[in-house]
Ligand SMILES: Nc1ncnc2c1ncn2[C@@H]1O[C@H](COP(=O)(O)OP(=O)(O)OP(=O)(O)O)[C@@H](O)[C@H]1O
Ligand SMILES: Nc1ncnc2c1ncn2[C@@H]1O[C@H](COP(=O)(O)OP(=O)(O)OP(=O)(O)O)[C@@H](O)[C@H]1O
Ligand SMILES: [Mg+2]
């Protein structure tokens with residue numbers, strides 16, 4: 001792992017203009033990703049995880065969405081300022097993405113072979129016969145049995161787990177430096193989920209690519225991530241090494257999450273401690289800290305002044321006024 | 325074994341097969357989905373039995389068949405000592421009052437054009453319960469309070485509520501007719517983690533207050549562990565292991581139970597590092613063409629020659645647990 005981050009997101013702010021008003025989906029998000037690292041973005045539904053990822057890849061449809069401010073430096077270049085053709089040369093090439101729903105990201109009318117070979121043809125200028133040979137190797141890598149025979153199959157002939165393997169093969173085709181996986185296994189069975197995540201982790205380790213793993217599952221984060229960014233209402237509320245965050249979560253929201261999830265090794269017979277209330281409406285955010293209405297440590301200041309993400313030690317930071 | 329009066333539900337060799345047909349005018353049966361294929365278990369009064377397994381293993385089908393919302397192909401369903409599998413008409417309706425279902429999807433399962441009051445009181449009307457209109461209103465208000473909603477919320481529509489609140493409405497509706505058994509089909513899966521705990525706690529409190537029995541269907545083994553007294557693990561239409569919560573999680577005997585538990589990460593990086601997890605191979609095969617012998621054998625790390633040809637029966641062990649595996653002949 002090098003000292004200069006491969007990806008550096010700084011103050012990223014993405015809004016959607018809707019009839020209900022401006023939805024502040026991503027509200028000043030900053031975090032770094034280094035080569036070879038697995039960085040988790042964890043948070044509940046609607047906290048802005050996917051919009052963060054889509055903003056990095058410049059896949060936010062305008063209207064209704066727009067990156068309002070912030071920088072996304074990848075290898076020293078600010079992706080926010082690139083032209084569309086320049087951005088297309090990066091996407092699927094040096095940065096690749098794996099989405100939650102493989103069926104909606106695979107083309108049902110094209111063979112698996114065509115789809116895995118396509119990025120090689122497009123970005124590497126490889127002829128189709130050579131790209132096909134490459135595709136076989138990629139499918140073998142993601143552990144599709146008999147890849148030569150499966151090349152001419154269509155997506156509907158594959159199971160959910162196999163389709164997600166194909167998505168990984170496509171993402172890896174051009175040897176990306178950064179992979180963004182948005183809930184890559186949420187739709188899959190638990191035994192298949194763990195196969196896919198372990199495969200993804202092994203392949204990124206092998207190629208030295210960085211991985212941004214978006215999930216709502218704190219268990220998955222514990223098993224696979226080096227660093228963790230906890231998102232709430234469009235902001236990062238806590239950020240740090242996985243070990244430190246689990247050993248001593250510093251933000252009341254992170255602590256609340258940890259206490260509210262049942263775990264396989266928890267005390268039986270102990271009641272869970274829920275977080276009261278529910279997440280705020282992003283079109284009508286309260287002043288101050290968005291977690292204040294649900295927070296057990298809330299102070300007067302929290303309701304008026306927004307806490308910045310500030311270090312609690314050199315590698316770990318939180319956005320909270322309280323000193324717990 | 326428990327006294328018969330202790331047992332609220334006893335399911336014996338339940339089978340639910342769906343015909344797969346071809347042809348438009350003359351439908352020809354070309355195969356069968358053996359969604360539930362010989363399931364047996366008992367549920368005691370006031371107990372929670374967790375039913376776990378991966379997508380398509382037959383959990384919902386089992387629940388719906390017990391409620392007689394799906395045709396039963398074979399088997400007996402003894403509810404309060406009476407076989408309800410052959411019941412019809414008035415008898416069936418009376419029985420249905422005693423069992424209710426809470427569904428996974430808090431969005432899809434509530435009629436968007438009805439107020440919460442109407443949604444919760446509908447089952448009372450259907451079963452001719454609740455007395456006068458005023459008495460019904462009062463009952464509905466009490467139910468809303470029971471599940472942690474305010475009385476005045478009754479005049480609102482489902483879309484005005486969050487996911488967790490909608491699930492509370494679904495629970496109030498199920499409890500309206502004072503059932504003895506509630507079948508909960510993935511009741512917290514669609515909820516955010518911070519909201520899940522609120523609803524799980526509500527289920528636990530209601531059970532204590534009302535003495536309810538739950539069949540709690542879920543794929544999340546950590547949630548099931550939190551709420552269940554005993555747990556049944558299903559694979560491709562059959563129960564492969566049934567045990568008390570502590571026994572199952574401390575010492576899972578069936579290789580599939582072991583694989584399932586291993587696949588679930590514990591939210592602690594130190595523990596995960598020490599675990600050095602290795603996933604099992606393969607995916608769940610189609611219920612239309614289940615493998616010969618033990619249905620798990622193609623994925624089982626311990627498969628023997630016998631497993632490929634002979635279906636292992638669910639064998640009762642000494643401590644009240646049961647396992648269907650040739651490694652544990654009893
Ligand atoms: N096209 C859009 N128009 C309006 N609002 C949008 C749009 N896309 C996303 N949003 C809003 O932005 C917020 C963040 O959404 P996002 O999809 O990033 O959440 P998420 O953290 O990925 O949640 P999930 O876990 O459910 O996938 C949400 O409030 C969502 O409603
Ligand atoms: N009405 C039906 N007609 C034909 N097949 C059906 C029908 N309902 C269910 N099945 C099949 O029966 C099997 C069991 O389905 P079921 O819905 O009970 O699974 P489940 O364990 O509840 O899965 P999930 O976790 O995805 O809810 C599946 O193979 C399913 O496709
Ligand atoms: Mg998302």
Ligand SMILES: [Mg+2]
Pocket residue numbers: 383384385509
């Ligand atoms: Mg189901």
